[in-house]
Amino acid sequence: MHHCLNVDEIIRLLARTLVDSGAGATAVSLARCCKSFEDPVLDALWVTQDRLLPLLRSLPGNVWKVEADRIVSLLAAFGSVPLPQSNCSTEEKSSNRIPTEAEWSRFRKYARGMRELKVDASQDLVTPDVLLALQLRAGNDHLFPRLRTFVCEGIAEGFIPSIPLFLSSNVVSIRIQFVASSPTVRVASTIARVSLLCPNLECITILIHNLPRHPFIAGAVSEMLLACNRDTLRQFMVNSPLTEEARRVLYQLPRLSHLSTTIQGPTSLPPVKLPNLIILCLEYDHGHEWLKGFSGAALGKLKTVSFYTRSGSAPITNFLEELKTVALTTSTQNTLSYFYFRTLQPWNPNYSSLLVFKHLIELVIEFSCRGGCSSRVDDNTVISLAEEMPKLKILQLGRPPCRTITGVTFKGLVALACRCIRLSKLCIHFRAHELVEATAGAEPSFSLEPVVLQTSCALTDLRVGETPIPPRSTLAVSMTLLQIFPQIRNVEHTNPEWKGVADAIRLFRRIGRHVHHASKPHLSRPV
Numbered sequence: 047m048h049h050c051l052n053v054d055e056i057i058r059l060l061a062r063t064l065v066d067s068g069a070g071a072t073a074v075s076l077a078r079c080c081k082s083f084e085d086p087v088l089d090a091l092w093v094t095q096d097r098l099l100p101l102l103r104s105l106p107g108n109v110w111k112v113e114a115d116r117i118v119s120l121l122a123a124f125g126s127v128p129l130p131q132s133n134c135s136t137e138e139k140s141s142n143r144i145p146t147e148a149e150w151s152r153f154r155k156y157a158r159g160m161r162e163l164k165v166d167a168s169q170d171l172v173t174p175d176v177l178l179a180l181q182l183r184a185g186n187d188h189l190f191p192r193l194r195t196f197v198c199e200g201i202a203e204g205f206i207p208s209i210p211l212f213l214s215s216n217v218v219s220i221r222i223q224f225v226a227s228s229p230t231v232r233v234a235s236t237i238a239r240v241s242l243l244c245p246n247l248e249c250i251t252i253l254i255h256n257l258p259r260h261p262f263i264a265g266a267v268s269e270m271l272l273a274c275n276r277d278t279l280r281q282f283m284v285n286s287p288l289t290e291e292a293r294r295v296l297y298q299l300p301r302l303s304h305l306s307t308t309i310q311g312p313t314s315l316p317p318v319k320l321p322n323l324i325i326l327c328l329e330y331d332h333g334h335e336w337l338k339g340f341s342g343a344a345l346g347k348l349k350t351v352s353f354y355t356r357s358g359s360a361p362i363t364n365f366l367e368e369l370k371t372v373a374l375t376t377s378t379q380n381t382l383s384y385f386y387f388r389t390l391q392p393w394n395p396n397y398s399s400l401l402v403f404k405h406l407i408e409l410v411i412e413f414s415c416r417g418g419c420s421s422r423v424d425d426n427t428v429i430s431l432a433e434e435m436p437k438l439k440i441l442q443l444g445r446p447p448c449r450t451i452t453g454v455t456f457k458g459l460v461a462l463a464c465r466c467i468r469l470s471k472l473c474i475h476f477r478a479h480e481l482v483e484a485t486a487g488a489e490p491s492f493s494l495e496p497v498v499l500q501t502s503c504a505l506t507d508l509r510v511g512e513t514p515i516p517p518r519s520t521l522a523v524s525m526t527l528l529q530i531f532p533q534i535r536n537v538e539h540t541n542p543e544w545k546g547v548a549d550a551i552r553l554f555r556r557i558g559r560h561v562h563h564a565s566k567p568h569l570s571r572p573v
Contacts, residue, residue, distance in 0.1 A: 241273035268292035315339025392420035419450035425458035446511025
């Protein structure tokens with residue numbers, strides 16, 4: 047063997063390269079042939095696991111008790127002396143054998159090699175008894191001593207007590223998702239222990255779906271935050287309210303780059319100072335008093351903001367106006383690239399308040415048209431946005447359009463296509479009738495002129511929802527859309543009348559590509 051392969055760093059680099067490139071079988075064969083590659087290859091294979099089951103199956107199959115393809119018991123944890131073999135049927139022997147020390151050592155070796163682990167109850171068919179058995183067998187030692195990232199999803203009530211099995215002082219990133227059936231007290235108790243088990247956390251994501259806004263949860267989340275190392279925490283994404291003391295700490299964290307939290311009731315925020323914040327996601331349900339905390343805030347790196355109001359929230363009529371007032375006192379109008387606002391309420395926002403954000407790449411505002419169309423988007427609105435935001439790639443104003451004949455006309459769509467040439471996805475209310483009238487005076491022609499590029503807009507996806515379309519106007523609408531958006535490919539609709547338009551666009555594009563290919567000069571081979 048070449049002397050350079052005696053360097054451990056080189057061997058591990060080769061092992062990681064083979065595994066990352068999908069050549070895992072080759073890496074295993076190499077490890078079997080050369081002892082020097084065994085540990086590096088095993089570490090590369092086990093460093094990241096998106097399921098727990100492969101680790102459990104590293105023990106012999108006759109160690110487990112299996113019912114209906116589900117591992118329901120691990121008997122190895124309850125002793126080190128083999129069970130009596132006499133007077134037992136073959137089936138009982140195969141499901142009751144305790145693994146040898148060598149088998150358990152191999153299991154522990156694989157577990158120690160893990161750096162990232164995802165546990166999903168919907169994929170890992172393992173009962174809580176199995177995890178309890180592993181916990182008992184590990185004793186006071188950590189079963190995953192080198193684990194750095196732990197993701198736990200789809201977890202039912204019985205799994206919650208086993209979460210500490212995966213946590214240690216080396217874990218720096220966690221993502222735990224509690225389902226709706228989880229008991230509030232048990233969830234709160236588990237959350238409160240996270241910082242004690244993982245004192246060096248850098249990234250915290252805890253999602254609590256459909257659980258009541260209980261004081262136990264808010265108190266546990268706040269206690270976890272207060273016990274964290276405030277100099278290392280970079281991400282805090284927890285959809286739960288916080289106590290006043292925890293809010294004072296949260297909005298002053300020096301290294302925080304990702305923040306997602308919930309503001310409940312008429313809550314005021316302390317002065318915000320988050321110089322490294324890049325992504326901000328806030329859910330609120332009552333008024334906009336909390337916006338004042340961001341006035342004059344140090345937010346020099348903020349690129350993405352997302353706001354969400356729950357059903358039954360207070361009116362949101364002047365939210366954008368108040369946001370503009372705050373933005374003018376900070377540098378966010380020069381740094382913001384992604385803006386999202388979602389509400390289940392009908393809403394007619396003042397879009398002119400957004401014109402201060404001239405560098406937006408994505409602008410998504412969702413509101414409801416239930417009970418009547420609430421959209422007031424017109425040509426002037428779209429033209430103003432296009433003039434001030436030429437970098438837009440995604441524009442959505444409202445949810446997929448309703449059946450009301452309202453919105454942007456041919457003029458507004460053309461202006462948008464000409465000014466926002468990078469636009470790739472569009473969802474706004476528009477008047478399909480106007481597209482027909484725009485070509486009504488044109489001479490009938492069967493040439494391919496309608497599919498010739500008219501603008502250089504990059505739009506490929508258009509959401510039309512239930513937008514009404516005039517009868518027998520499929521060709522006119524499709525040809526006009528192709529003239530405005532020559533790269534359009536997908537028309538997402540819930541109105542079946544648009545199926546003909548989508549089919550016609552695909553047909554015109556196929557014909558256009560065929561003619562373009564046929565018109566290319568062909569080079570003949572020299573004789």
